[in-house]
Amino acid sequence: MEKKAAFAALVGRPSTGKSTLVNRLCGESVAVVSPVPQTTRNAIRGIVNREQGQLVLVDTPGIHRSEKKFNRRLADTAFHAAVESDLILYVLDVSRAPGPEEETIAQTIRGYQTPIVAVLNKMDLPSADFGQTKDFLKSQFAVFDESCFNESRIVPISAQKNEGLENLLSVLFNLAPAGDPFYPEEYYTDQEMDFRIAEIIRGAALPFLRQELPHAVYVEVADRELRENGGIQRLWVRAFIMCERESQKGMIVGKGGTVIKAIGLSARKELNRIFDWKVDLDLRVKTGKDWRHNDHVLKKLLDK
Ligand SMILES: Nc1nc2c(ncn2[C@@H]2O[C@H](COP(=O)(O)OP(=O)(O)OP(=O)(O)O)[C@@H](O)[C@H]2O)c(=O)[nH]1
Ligand SMILES: [Mg+2]
Structure with a gap:
């Protein structure tokens, strides 16, 4: 079987569960998780090694609209990681209504040529509204090239409850290009x-x-x-x-x-x-x- 290898950047608003998801998929705590928005401050790589190949997940700071220099730097880190990657995991929180901040993110990433997988997280919450988030995505990506985004790339999960993650991995490995691993297979992160x-x-x-x-x-x-x-x-x-x-x-x-x-x-x-x-x-x-x-x-x- 031909091995796959890809860099996949996770982007989204603060607190959507990006770091939780990276930790779950790597099986180790590589990124700090907390209920306070804007916890992550750097592009943090977590490595997933499977039979199908290697995915280097790049966790990024939650994107928050603000004129403060600190916040602008965090957003730059996130968008830069997205541009540089082979795949984008656009992580949304289904328990929150999308709103203008979400629109800004969707509009920015749909300008990139990179394939996008929309990860609809927090499906475990009673307030989860899958339909609302899906409608938002369909409206934002309506005129989109099928090779970059389509309905099969809308993946519901609960990172916290470990639900839907195997399905997400198979979607990601299907989209990943063939290639040799970037890191030795015993690595789960490359942090200094x-x-x-x-x-x-x-x-x-x-x-x-x-x-x-x-x-x-x-x-x-x-x-x-x-x-x-x-x-x-x-x-x-x-x-x-x-x-x-x-x-x-x-x-x-x-x-x-x-x-x-x-x-x-x-x-x-x-x-x-x-x-x-x-x-x-x-x-x-x-x-x-x-x-x-x-x-x-x-x-x-x-x-x-
Ligand atoms: N109910 C529920 N809570 C979740 C889930 N995933 C993450 N959380 C919680 O959401 C909060 C934020 O999680 P993080 O993983 O830190 O979110 P993040 O997107 O990395 O946040 P930033 O780094 O600030 O952008 C934490 O309290 C998590 O425990 C989920 O699937 N379900
Ligand atoms: Mg984080």
Whole structure:
């Protein structure tokens, strides 16, 4: 059987379940998931290896209309990944009415020459309205070239409940071009170590952060080294949770350091799970004043 290989970019509004879907299909937690919109900030590759071949899924930031520089950069990352890919997975949330923001996304991606698969997620919710989302797609892609989009490419799923995913994979492998795998078959992601550590810490922190805080933090791995102790190798990591203002620091540290301790515990558990070494984490909170307006920080954070 001829093997297939493709880059498939997932694009859509914030919180439609793109990262949840990538994690499900890769069988590993490669991207941070949270109920807060605009969780993903980078194009994150998750690799699916099957008998049919290899799909490199590219998770992207949710596209949100905003004039803020930070949001514009996130949208650029998403559209850039879509243009560069062999397939586009346009992920929609069937529990929400489409509206103007959805129209903007549909209008942009239908201008690309890339085949599009519309993934209708959250079918498990009582408020799911498959018909409404399907009608929206038909209206947006009415004049579309059949080779890029047609009704068989509207795939209902529930990423959370693991429903419809095998069907989605077979649609994707059917459309994928023949080719050799891009990555060795034991890979499920190609993230650099510091980025992966930083994202695991951010993912561990998000459930403890309220109001504007999830958007106001990023994580910086300042130092790491392999240390030997009694013949056992340990990975020592110093990382900073960076926030925007002094007043936010206290909320992240918590009374008597309880919050930062809980974040550290949760992050270390996940780091210990994915790495071969035991991990020692020295986690601190620091202020990077108004970092979302600082070009240097944005470049370091978003140009990955
Ligand atoms: N009920 C239900 N919830 C889901 C499903 N998929 C994802 N979610 C939830 O939707 C929320 C957002 O999920 P994410 O995977 O972070 O969404 P995203 O599209 O990556 O979001 P951004 O990175 O902000 O663009 C989380 O609370 C998920 O648990 C689904 O199939 N059903
Ligand atoms: Mg995401």
